[in-house]
Amino acid sequence: MVYDPDGHGIASDIDGRFEVMAARPVEWLELHCLGYRVRSIPVKQAVPPGELVVRLTPAPVQIGDVVIQPSESPALRVVRGTVARRGRYSPDMQPGYSFIAYSKLTLSGEEKMEDFRLDAPLALAGQLLVSETLVKHRYAGGRHCDSIMVARTSGLKNRALPLRPSSFQSLNFLADEVHILGARYVSPLSERGLRIYRYHVQDTVVSLQGDTIYTIAFSPRRPFSTIGLTGALYISVWDFAPRVAMAWGRGDEESASYGFEVRQQYNAYGDSVWFADGLRCVVRVPDSALRIDVETHLRDVQLGREANLPVWDVADMAETGANPMGDSLLRNYRATPLTRADTATYRVVDSLGQEAGIDRVVSLLSPLQDGLLPLGPLQIDLAQLLDFNSAEGVRVGLGVGSNTRRFQRVQVGGYGAYGFRDKHWKYGGHVNLKLHGASECYLKFGYSHDLARLGESSLYKQGPELLMEIYMNRVDYTSTASVAFGGRIHGRLQYWLAGRWDNVYNASGLGYPTLRPDGFLQGDRDDYQLVRGTAMVRWAPQSYLQLDGRGISELRPGDFSLELGFEVGAMPRHLAERYYRLQGQLSHTASWLERGKLHSRLGWGFTVGHYPLARGFFSQGGGGSWISIMAFHAFATAPWGYYYHDAQAEGHWLYDGRPWLALPVSKNWRPGLAVAANAGWGQQWHNVMRADGHRYPSMQKGFYEVGMGIVGLLGEILSGGESCLLCYYRVGPYMSGDWRQNITLVFTLAKTLD
Template sequence: MKYVLLCIFLCSKLFAQHTISGTVIDATTQSPLAFASIKADNGSTTGSDLNGQFTLESANEITHITVSYIGYKSKKVAVSRDPKLALKISLEPAENALEEVTVNYVNPAHAIIRKVIANKKKNNPNSLGSFTYNCYNKMMLNVRHTDSAHTKVDMSKHAFMMESITKRKFLKPDLSEETVTATRVSGFQNPAFAAVMTDFQPFSFYEDDIRMLDKHYLNPIANGSLDKYQFRLEETRASLRDTVYVISFAPRKGKNFDALKGQLFINSNGYAVQNVVASPAEKKKVELRIRQQYQFTGGQWFPEKMNFALVFNDYPAKQMYMVMDGKSYIDSVQINPALRRRDFGIESVRIAADATRKDSLFWDQFRKEKINSVDLKTYRLLDSVGREHNMDRIVAGIARFIEGRLPIGPIDIDLNRTFTYNKYEGLRLGTGIYTNDKLFRNFTVGAFYGYGLNDEESKYGGEFIYTLSRNHEFRIGAQYYHDLAETGIFGADLSRKSLFGYRKYIASRFDMKDGENFWVEFRSFRWFKWKFSMATEAVTLKYPYAFFPTPLVPVTDYHNTSLNVNMRFAFRERLSTMFGQRTSSGTDFPVLNVSYTRGLKQVLDGELSYNRFEAQVDQSFYTKNFGTTSYTLQGGYVDTPLPYGLMFTGEGSYDREVPVIMKNTFQTMRPYEFLSDRYVNIFLSHHFSGLLFKAGQFQPGISLHTNAGWGDISRPYVHNTDYRIKRNWFFESGLQLDSLLKADYFGIANAGFGIGAYYRYGAYSLPDFKDNIALKATFTFTLK
C-alpha cells in the first residue's frame, strides 16, 4: 500500500508541474476584482478569490491566460516562465453598461433567479435554529491615486489598521451575541472599541432589505425583484459535480428605487448564493462595496469570507481616494448546536475584559492572514504616535462629548447645563461638574450652578451616584436641587434633556422646585429598564396662575411628595458597550415607556394625593419599495385636579423665532395652548427617501406627516389661567423636504437644509388661513 501512495504522490507532482499565480485588480482604483474568470490557452480554468488572487495549476505548459470580469475589458496576458513571479493583471472598465432587453426574449437568468428566490428561506443562515462560529476581522485604511502615474503615496504602511477576533452565537429568531476576544487598533494602547463584520455589511445576503451605511437597498433576490432589476447570464462554470451560474444585475431603466449592481454566483446545489459582489448602483462620494463568499458545510450554505471596501471618492483631494478595506474570515462553524436563551448575555456585542492584552501567540493562532511587513510597520509607527499624542484619551473624550459630557482629567463638564437658553431665563450662564472613572470607578459626585440673565435667579444642586453592577445597569443615587422644571412634560420623554433637543429652547412656563430626590435604577429580564424614585419638593410658580381646589381658596405655591416608577421595554434591543458606556443600536420592535406617579399627602409635608399615568409607544420600520414609517403613540391620565405644572400641556412647538421642526410635537400648536388631565396623541410620519424623486445631485428627502391629538379636563374651573380644551380631535398634516440645500462637510458628507410645511385643520383650525400654516426648517446630516 505504501508504494501505491508513493506513486500517487509522485504522479500528482509530475502532472501538476505548471503553476502560475497572480492578482486581478481594477486599473483605475487598484482594488482587487473578486471572482474574475481566468482561462489558460491549454483549456485550464480557475477564478480569483475575494482578494482578487488566483492560482492555476496544469499538467500542460501554459503560455497565455485570458482574464475576464463582468463590466471590464477582457485581457490576454503572456505567462512568465518563472513560477515564483506572480502576475499583477489590471483590467480596464468596459464602456458599455448592462443593456436591457426589450424584444421578445426568454431571459435564462430569470429562471435561475426564480429558483434562488424560492430557496431563500432554506439557504438563509439566519433561518437556522442556531449556529456558532469564530471570525477574524482585519481593516486597513489607505490613500491612493486614481492616476497610476502618481508614485508619491507611501505604500510601505497603512494609514490606519485594526484587527479583532470574535466568537458569535445565534439562536432563532434573532438572539445574537458576539464576543470580541481580542482587539488591536493602530495608535491605541488600550482601545475601548472594536470592529465586527456586521458593522459594515449584512451577515446574510438573503434579506429583502440590504442595509449599507445609512441606506436601505432592495435585494436583487427579493420577492418582486424581477420587475425592478435587469439580469443577464454572463457565464456558466463547472464546479465539481455542480454548476455555477454567473449572473450580472443592475436596476432597470426608468425604475426609481435604491438599487444595487453587481454579480451573483449561483450554485446549482440548492440554487444558493455561492459568491456575491455588490455596490450601490448610483455613484456617490462615499460608497460601500461588498464581496461575500459562502461554503457548503453541514448540509448548509454558510458565509466563509466577507470583504468590504468603504471608498471615499475624490477625498482627500481630486484624483485621490481614501479606502477602508475590510476582511472577515469565518471558521469553526457549528450548525444547530444546543443553545438556550440563558446562554446569552444582555449585549449583542461585548468586548472581553482582556481583549486588548492578548499576546502574539494568541493572535497567530487565529489570524487567517499572516501579518506582513506593512502591517508591522503600521503598528510600530502609529502606536508610537498614539502614545505621544494620547489618542486613547482623545477618542474617549469625543465619545463622551457626543453623550453631552466634556472630560477634563478626573472630571466631566455637563454640556447640557453649560450656557443653556430658554424663553423664560434667556441665556443661563453656568455649568455642571461630575467626577468620572479616573477618580472613582463606581462612584460619581456632581454639582451644577446656573444664573438666568432674564429672571436674574440662581439655580444650583448636587448629586451622587453609586454603581452596584455595570452589567445590569444597577445604580442608586440622591440629589438636591433648586432648579426650574417646565410644566406638563411627559414623564418618560427625555428629548428635552438632550443636547440637541430644540423644544427646550422655546419653553417659557416653569415651576421653581426646591427639593430632594432619591432613586434606584436597573435592567431586568434583558429588555426591561426600571427607575424608582421618591421626591419631595417645594414648588413655586413662575407664571400668572392660581389653583382653586376649593372655592375662594387659591393655591399658588405648594409642597409635593411623590413616588415615581418609570419602565422602558425594548424587545430585542441591540446593545453594546464602547468606551465604557452601554449604547443601543435600536430594535425592530415597538419601544414602550410607562411612567406612574403617586402623590403622597402628609408624607414629608406633601399636600397632594393623586395618581398620574403616562405611556408612550414608538417604532420605525422599513417597508420594501415604500420607505420608512415611524409612529409615536402617547397617552396620559390624572385621576384628580392638580396644579397646572402637574397637568398635561406643552406639546405644541409653534414659535416664530425658532421655526425648526421638533419631533413628537404639534408643529402648528402654540406652546401651552391646551390643558388636559387626560390625553391621547398620535404622531405618524413616512419617509420615502429617494423612492419618489431623483434628478442628478438634486435628491431631496421627501416625507409626509400627520399628527392628531385629543384631550379633556374634568374640572376646568379650578384653573385660573388662559387655556383651551381639545375635547375634539386636533389635526395637522405636513410635507417635509430635506436637503434642498447642501453644505459640504470635509468633502465626504452634506449638512442638508430643508423645509417643512404643516397645515392645521379640523375643529381647532384658526379663523385666519395663514395662522394655520407653519413653515419650519429641517437639518440633516448624510454621507455624499
C-alpha cells in the first residue's frame, strides 16, 4: 500500500492488517496486489475500522521465457543461506536482549458448544473467555526470564491466568527445535531440518523496497513425520533473512485430537537481529467445536545484556486481576483495540464469574496439581492415602497440613499410616518456616516413626522411587528427628544443611546385610542410635532450575547438574568412633527428536571411619518419558566398630527410545512400540579390618537390561496422560541363573491434573 507521491508505503502484517504511520496527512491510498490492477482510493475523512470495502480488478501478468539450469534446488539454497546466518540473525545467539510482550487469548465455541453454555448476547459471537497478559522478558547467558506485569482474565476478578510469550509456541524458528503446545519439533531453519525436510519454491513476490522474497513450502520426509512440521517460509533473497514463518499440524493422538496453526512475522532490530515481533497461534478442537486464538506482539525491543537478571525464570505472578493501572498498561500495549466481542465477553463473563464464585473455586482447586486437597484452613496430602510395597503390602494413611494458600510463611502438618503386612503404625509431623521468598530460604523441623531403607544416605533428597519401595522386603524401623536449613543463591546454586538423629529398631534381623560374591555378612542384631550432619550443594549452570515440592531441579535437554555432599556421623555412645563421607555426582541429559533421550550419571565417593550403615552404590536407575525409575543396589558393609576405608566410582546410563510403529486401533487410540536400555557399572574399593585380621575383598557391580513394550496403552481411557507397559530383561554378576527371575514388567501410569 502506497500513501504519498514519494512512493512511501507499507505491507500488511501476518493477519492482513495495514497500519499507516505518515509524517503528514494522508490524502489517498494506492493498493498494489500481484495479479490485479493498481487501485487509488481518496481519503477524505476518517473511516471507522471494518467499514472500507475495496474491490480489485484482475490484471494478468506477462512473464518472459524462463531457462532452468540443473543445479541445487533454489529453495534449498535459500534455506541453507538462512541456516548459515543464524548466528547473526537469531536473538538467542546475542549476548542479551529484552522486550515487553502483550498476549491475548480468546476461547470461543460454535454450534456444538451452545448446548453447554449459558445463553449469551449476540455480541459475544460465541466467545467464552478473554485473557490478556503483559510480560517483561529478559534474556542473557542462555537464561530466559519472564516477569508478569499485568494479567487479566474474564470471569476472574482477584486472580488471572497469565500467559508467557512462549506458552503456545517458540519465540522464533531460528533454533534447532520449535516448541508448539508443549510438543517438540525439528526447526525447518536448522542443520537437522535440512536433512529431514523437503523444500520447494511455492511463490515469489517483490516487496515495495524492491527485495525479492521467496515463499518456500516445507514438509517432513515420511520417516520423520512425527517430529516435523508442515508450513511455509517467506525468505528474502537479498540477505536470506526470514520475513514470515508459518506451520500447521495436528496434536498428539494419545490426547484429545486438535489441529493448530502458527504464524510469525519477523522484523530487524539493531545490526540485523531478526525478532518474531508478531506471533499468532490458532488451535481448533473439532470434537468440541472449541477454538483458541492467541496473539502476541513485542514492544520496546532492546538489544544488550542487562546487568542483573531476576533469580527466577518466572517471577511471582500478580494475584490481582482487573485494576485501573493494569487496564491503562494493557491499553498502551495492545496492537489493536479490543473488539466489541472482547468487551462484551469481559462484561458478561465477569458478572457470571462473580455470581458463580469462580475465584473461590480456582483457589480451592489449584493445590490439586501438587497432590493436595484443600479443606478450609487445612489440606489433605493425597499421596499418603494409599501405597504399596513388599514390606508393608497395602499401606493406608492420612496426611493433614495447614493450607499453603492461607499460611504461606509457616506450614504445619503430620501424617499417620498403617501397613497390613507388617501390622505396624507409622506417623510423623513437620513444621516448615519460609524465611525469605526470593531466595527460597527455609527452615524445617520434623519427626517421624517409619520404615528405614537399608543403606540410605542423608546426602540425597529422595524423589519418587516407586520401584525401590516396591522391591524392598527387608526393612528396619526408625524414629527420626531432623532439622534442615536451605535455600538458593543466584537461582542456580542450591544448598542445604541438615542434622538428624535416628533411633533404629533392628526389625530385619540382619543388622547390616551385605550383598557380596562370597555371600551375606551377618551383622549386629542390636538396636542402635545414630546422629548425622549433612552439607550439600547442587549446581546446574544451564538449567532454568524450576522447583517442585521436593526441591528437585528440572533439567532441559543438554543441561547437566553437579552435586557435592559431605556427611559426618557417629553413635552417641561412641562419638570418638566417627565416620566421614564425601561424594559427588554429575548428571547429564541428551535428547534427540529422531532417536530419544540418553540420561547419563557419573558418581564417586569416599568414606573413612567406623561406619555402621549398609553401604551401597549410588545408582538408583533412571527415568524418562516412557520408563519408570529402576532401582538396583549392591551393599558392602561392616558391623559397628569395624574400621575401614571405602572409595567407589560408578557410571549409569539409561536410553529412552522414541516410540515407533503406531498401531491405529481407533481415531484417538494409536499405541506404539518403545525400546529402552538401562546399563550401569561400578567399582568399590575398601579396606575392612576385622578383629581377627580378616580382610574382605573389594567388589564391583555391572549390569545391563533391555526392555520393549507398548506406549499409549490406555490412550482413549487416559486422555491427556501417559501409560506404558515395558518388559525388561536384566543381566549382571548378581542376577539369578534362572532367566525367568531376571524378567521385570514395568507399568507406568501418569495423569496430569487439569
